[in-house]
Amino acid sequence: MKTLVNINDRKKVKILKISGGHRIRQHLQCLGIHIGDIVTIKKSSFLGGPVLLEINGCDVALGKGIASKIEVEELE
C-alpha cells in the first residue's frame, strides 16, 4: 500500500485511509484533509523531512511520521 511518503513531486493522489489515533484524524480534518479528498504533492519528503501538500488551494506540511500513516492511491 502506498502512503504519502512514497509519492513523487507534482503527483495527484486520492486519500484512501488515515490510520493513527483520534487526535491526528481530527487535526487533519480541521485542516481540510478527509478520506476521499484529492491532494497534490508539492514537495515530497526529502531525507526524512516533511511532505508539502496542496488541498483545495491551501498548502499543508505534514511530518514524515504522519504522512506515513496516510494511505493513498495515485491518480493518472
Added chain:
Amino acid sequence: MKIAFLGQPNAGKSTIFNGLAGYKTITANFPGQTVNYTISKVRLGDEIFEIVDLPGIYSLTALDKAEIETRNFILSGQADVVINIIDASTLSRSLELTLQIAELQVPMVICLNMIDEAKRKGLDINSEKLSKIFGVPVIETIANKGIGLDKIFTSAKEAYFNKLIPKMQSFHKDIENYISEIEKIIPANFIPKVPIRYLAIKLLEGDRELFEEMKIYNDLLNKVHKIREEIKISHGSPADTVISSERHALTMNIFEEVTKIGEPTKTLREKIDDILTNKYLGYPLLIFILFLIFFMVFEVGKIIEEPIISIFDSFIQKLPQYISPESFSFFIVKGLLEGFSGGLGVAIPYLIPFFIGLTILEDIGYLPRMAFLMDTIMHRIGLHGKSVLPFIVSYGCNVPGVMATRILESPRDRFITAALSVFVPCAARTTVIFGLVGAYIGGVATAALYFFNILIIMILGAIFTKFIPEITPGLIMEIPPLRIPTFKNMLMKTWLRLKDFMLVAWPLLVISSVILSCLEFFQLDILLNKIFSPLVTWILGLPEKSGITLIFGILRKELSMIMLFQAFDTTNLSTVMTKIQMIIFTIFIIFYIPCIGTIGALIKELGTKRTVLIIIISIFIALTLSSLARLILSLF
C-alpha cells in the same frame, strides 16, 4: 455590546481588530500568532463597542492550548455577537468552523476577509447567497488595506438587534435522529447559554473535555458510547469521522452553491515560494536570510549608536562643572543621565533594525517555511517543525516566545520548547551582544556567539529528549501563502514592540541607574560586590565591580551591560575589561536566570515547579559555559 472575532488561524482577525481599535495586538503571517485574547473598547458616535480578538481556531474541538482559550471564551457566553472571520481564499475549509459556530446559536456576522486573495485564486463568491443560506449578514473585507472595515459595526448591530441567529444546517436523517436521542437526556441548562444540540453533537464526536465535565452522568455517557458504537458499525468508520464527513459534505454543498471557480492567476509568488522551500536551495537561502538580518542590525545599529552616545558622553563629562561631584544630587543626576542614555544610545539603535527585520520575516510568511525546512533538524532534538515559531518569536522577546508554545499540541513539547526558548537571546540580550562584543570585538565574534548559542540549545534539546522521550505525532501545519508586508503594518508593529521597551524597560533602566548611584553614594555597591566576588572574580574571572550589574540583569537583561558603564564610571569599556572578559560576561548574561518577565510567563504556562527547575538548569549552564569559555579562551 461585546463582539467576538472568531475564525480559523491566519484569517486576519487581529488585522481587523487593529484596524478598528488602533494597533494593539501583533499580527503576523503564520497560523497561531495570537495565543491569548485582547479586548478593546471602541467608541463610535455615542455607542461603545467592546471587541475581542481571539486566537484562531480550526474547529470547536480544541486541539491545542491557544484553541482551548478561544473555546472557553466562546462557551462562557459573554459575546453578544460573533463575527466569523473567514479567509475567503480557503472558504470551503473555513465553512466547517462556521457550521459549528452556528450550532452555538448566537447572533452572527460572516466576514469574508482576504477577498483579494480569493480573487487571485479565481474564486468568485456570492455573498448574498451565503447570507440567505445562513440567514445572517455577510460582509466582504480586505483588512490589511482597511477596505470594508466600516461595515463591521453596522452589520454587528444589525445581527444583534434583529436577533439574526444562524440557520441550522441539518445532517443526514439517521445522524439527526441520534442527535435528538442524546439531546433528550442532556440535563437542561448544563452549560448556561450553550444550546443542547451543540453539546449533543460534541458528545457524538467524542469530545474529551466535555466527557470529563459530564463524567457524573453515567447513564448519559453510557448511552453516548452505545450510539457511537452503533454509528461505527453502520457507517464503517468512527463517529467523529462520520460527523466530520457530514460537515464536510454540507460545506462542500454550500461552497459549490455560492462560489464560481475560475482560473487562478499564477504569479511570481509561487515561483519564489518554490525556491524558498526547495530541498537544495532552501537551506543556503535560510542561512543567507538570517545572515542578512544579522548584518543589517549590526551595521544600522552602529550607525545610530555612535553619534547618540557621544552627545551624552560630552554632557556627562561636563556635569561636574555644574554640580559638585561630591554631592548626593550629583549622583542622582548622573544616574538619571546614564540610565537615559543607556536606553537611547545602546538599546534603541539595535532594537529598531532588529524589530523591522523580525517583522519582515513574520509578515512575508517566512516563519512557517522555516518550520517546514527545520522539521528534520528539530526531530533530532525531539521536537518538530512547529517549535521553530516560539524560538523565532523568542529572539524578539522570551515572554511571547514562551507563550507561543501554546500552539504546540503536546504538554511535553510545550515544556521542552519553553525551557529551550529562555536560552534564545532576546532583543534585550541582543543589545548586550551587539553593544559589548559587537562594538568592542567585532562582527565575527558576534556571529560566532549566536552560532554557539544555537549549538548549545540543540545539545540541551537532545539531552532533554533523553530524559523525556519523544511521543509527538509530528508536524501538521498549514503554510499560508507568501504576502507582501504593508509599510504601515511594519511601522506600527515595530512601534508597538518599541513602545513596550520604552514604557517598561527604559523607566526601569533609569530607576535602576539611580538606585545604583545611590548605592555608590553610600558605598553599598562595594559591599554587594564583595559578597558576589567569589562568583564573579574566582569563577568567571571578571572585574569585581561587574558583580552588581549581574543582579540588575535579572530585572531586564540589558540592564547588566548598560550599567557596566556606570559601575565602572566610563564610556569606553575596553579600558576596564579585556576582550575575553567581555565574552565571558556576555555568555553568562545570555544563559543565566531568565528575566523577571520571562519567569512570570514560565510560571503561567508551566507552573512554579517546572519554572524553578528551569532557573536551576539555567544557572548551572551559565556557570559551566562561562567557566569553560574562560578556560578555553585563556589558552589563546
